[in-house]
Amino acid sequence: MSRPLAVIIGAGVAGMSAAWWLGRSGWRSIVVERAEDLRDGGYMMGISGPGYETAGRMGLIPPLEKVSYAINENVYRDRRGRELLRLRYRDFLKDLPYLALRRNDLIRVLRDALDENTELKFGCTVETIRTEGDRAVVGLSDRSTIDCDLVIGADGFRSASRRLVFGEDENVLEHLGYRFAVFDVDDNIKLEADFLSFAEPGHLAEYYALNGGRLAAMHVWRDREATAPPRVEDRWSMLERVSATSHPMVRQFLKDGAAGDPPTIDSLTMVNLPTWHKGRFVLLGDAAHCLTLVSGQGAGMAMASSEVLAQELAAAQTVPEALAAHDRRLRPAITRLQQRSRRMAAIFIPESSFAFHARNFTLRHMPRAWLGKYFANSIRSEIDLVST
Numbered sequence: 001m002s003r004p005l006a007v008i009i010g011a012g013v014a015g016m017s018a019a020w021w022l023g024r025s026g027w028r029s030i031v032v033e034r035a036e037d038l039r040d041g042g043y044m045m046g047i048s049g050p051g052y053e054t055a056g057r058m059g060l061i062p063p064l065e066k067v068s069y070a071i072n073e074n075v076y077r078d079r080r081g082r083e084l085l086r087l088r089y090r091d092f093l094k095d096l097p098y099l100a101l102r103r104n105d106l107i108r109v110l111r112d113a114l115d116e117n118t119e120l121k122f123g124c125t126v127e128t129i130r131t132e133g134d135r136a137v138v139g140l141s142d143r144s145t146i147d148c149d150l151v152i153g154a155d156g157f158r159s160a161s162r163r164l165v166f167g168e169d170e171n172v173l174e175h176l177g178y179r180f181a182v183f184d185v186d187d188n189i190k191l192e193a194d195f196l197s198f199a200e201p202g203h204l205a206e207y208y209a210l211n212g213g214r215l216a217a218m219h220v221w222r223d224r225e226a227t228a229p230p231r232v233e234d235r236w237s238m239l240e241r242v243s244a245t246s247h248p249m250v251r252q253f254l255k256d257g258a259a260g261d262p263p264t265i266d267s268l269t270m271v272n273l274p275t276w277h278k279g280r281f282v283l284l285g286d287a288a289h290c291l292t293l294v295s296g297q298g299a300g301m302a303m304a305s306s307e308v309l310a311q312e313l314a315a316a317q318t319v320p321e322a323l324a325a326h327d328r329r330l331r332p333a334i335t336r337l338q339q340r341s342r343r344m345a346a347i348f349i350p351e352s353s354f355a356f357h358a359r360n361f362t363l364r365h366m367p368r369a370w371l372g373k374y375f376a377n378s379i380r381s382e383i384d385l386v387s388t
């Protein structure tokens with residue numbers, strides 16, 4: 001009997017994980033990706049909790065460890081260079097497993113784990129999606145159409161597939177009041193720690209030491225109005241404005257960075273939808289419920305929810321029943337994580353000088369065991385998602 005076929009839109013963490021899990025459940029997949037090829041680098045992220053467990057069941061911990069970075073401590077300095085805080089990761093994580101790695105290294109590991117049941121189509125976008133009866137038909141930008149059993153929208157928080165199926169994003173996007181920027185730069189200064197942060201009211205700039213004398217830089221700052229990403233030509237100047245009174249090292253990294261590729265800049269925006277499926281279409285990962293970087297679980301949940309989807313497809317009589325069951329199982333965990341993101345966003349980077357110093361004082365003097373307990377509980381809280 002021939003395998004059922006899924007078209008997966010987006011070769012990100014969600015799309016690649018879904019292709020892997022569907023392959024294991026007897027499906028074939030065609031993954032359609034807008035980019036011309038897999039990219040290098042990308043921002044640093046942590047995989048822990050449910051995502052780590054899912055990666056373990058995929059047999060991917062050894063290859064992920066090979067591309068991961070040891071991060072020991074994060075040193076926080078203010079705009080004058082004074083030390084505000086020093087956080088040792090093992091104080092929080094204890095023996096909880098955690099992998100720090102670059103987004104695109106994770107994607108490569110997922111891609112390398114795919115078998116002949118997955119076809120990747122780069123440089124291609126989706127233009128139409130029709131789901132009727134027991135079939136779905138996807139129209140692509142290369143003028144081809146694919147008749148399939150399931151369509152998965154895994155094209156990130158600004159998902160085009162979501163708009164094609166659910167309509168315009170009215171009341172769907174919840175802006176958390178921040179923008180972020182990520183870029184790579186040469187480490188001409190030699191960081192004093194593997195992870196260095198400059199914090200000031202309303203703005204945080206962080207640097208991770210990478211292999212080969214490079215740094216992964218991330219800025220996050222308060223911006224209530226942020227909606228669409230800025231034009232490419234405006235990105236460095238936007239960062240310079242945000243960093244006008246930051247520590248000289250922050251401004252130097254911007255000058256050095258400007259010789260390379262433009263930064264990625266976007267807003268911290270959650271996606272809220274009452275349902276993630278319609279007919280034979282389902283949303284996965286950020287396209288469904290973007291948790292944003294403040295949750296620390298967006299990629300992990302994209303991987304875990306792919307596993308849940310494959311389990312439900314294997315168990316249900318029909319595809320729509322499986323999509324409904326996937327929604328029911330995932331929803332409580334996503335609701336909790338989104339609530340946590342909202343709470344975290346409120347205190348992540350205090351805007352007023354008073355709140356900023358009060359927050360730092362609290363973190364400095366709070367017993368490490370309490371902080372550790374908070375982090376460990378956050379990581380553990382959804383760990384049983386797939387097994388229950």
Ligand SMILES: Cc1cc2nc3c(=O)[nH]c(=O)nc-3n(C[C@H](O)[C@H](O)[C@H](O)COP(=O)(O)OP(=O)(O)OC[C@H]3O[C@@H](n4cnc5c(N)ncnc54)[C@H](O)[C@@H]3O)c2cc1C
Nearest residue numbers: 010012013014034045046155156285286296297298299300
């Ligand atoms: C700075 C930063 C730090 C983060 N840190 C962490 C962390 O520590 N831990 C964690 O778990 N999560 C973290 N996250 C969140 C995590 O990166 C996301 O939740 C995760 O990448 C979502 O994966 P995704 O596949 O749903 O979407 P994406 O990674 O956005 O992938 C979507 C893919 O779809 C493609 N695409 C877009 N539109 C189309 C189209 N029209 N047609 C075809 N293809 C299309 C894109 O090119 C992309 O390849 C962080 C995010 C950021 C920005």
